[in-house]
Amino acid sequence: MMDFVLGHINYWLIVAVMMVGLYTLMSRSNLIKKLAGLAIFQTAVILFYVSLGKVTGGTVPIMDEKYTLYSNPLPQVLMLTAIVVGVATTALGFALVIRIKEAYDSVEESEINKMDEQD
């Protein structure tokens, strides 16, 4: 039981961080804060993938005669791509926020919804 908890507590904590990000995204009205929540959610997923590639006693996957056991390079490569793509989408989100501010003079979702209802 103890071994099971120690082997999985990493995943559980990452899931908790992920859900805090999702909650920020869904419950807050400020658009910039929503994007921060989205970024937290995304980093937590990336962290989860990289932790799947860890091997106990393994080393960084750079070949050297001194080592024989390496951590898995594949999740790292895939997540390297995901980080860069994630920042690209976040940048697009921020650009949209700036345009919304110009069009509605507000970055609060609740106020924007009210303005839309009045029209």
Place this chain on the structure above:
Amino acid sequence: MSLAVNLLLLVFLLVMALAVLKTRHLFAMAMLFGLYSLLVAGLFVVLDAPDVAFTEAAVGTGISTVLMLVTLASTKSGHELVSSEKSRAAPLIICVVMGALLIYGTHDLAELGDASSAPHQEVAARYIEKGQEETGVPNLVTAVLASYRGFDTLGEVTVVLTAGIGVLMLLGNRKKLRVKELANGK
């Protein structure tokens, strides 16, 4: 030992994520978000992924935080409005249920660092065995990124290009429009 460091960083990470959620001051939130990304970069080092840590430190901590600050400056927002308690009940239930389901799902996963688990078999084992021989690069992450999965990276560049074009189209015409509006106003 590595697990203890790992857990300590993860607990800090959770605290930081909660701080981002709780703070009303948006500038403080941007700084806390930078700290969050830095902690993630530290965790990547503990998880034997220095290449990912570099990228996260440069792109996540650097560029994301700068983008957030630029957005804060150009929208002139300092504090967020307090949202009503009513709008928070449904998201909370969804998050708790989804979190519980995900944690239930982890029961099927191998323990952290188990070398005999499925992700470490097949293709990953081959990369480690033959990677240096076939590509001539000792860093396997680079070998896989640029050689075995070069088309993935090409796709990534396409996505970044598309996002860049999108940002330019959203914000590029703005100044011209504003100049026109001013001219019309006068």
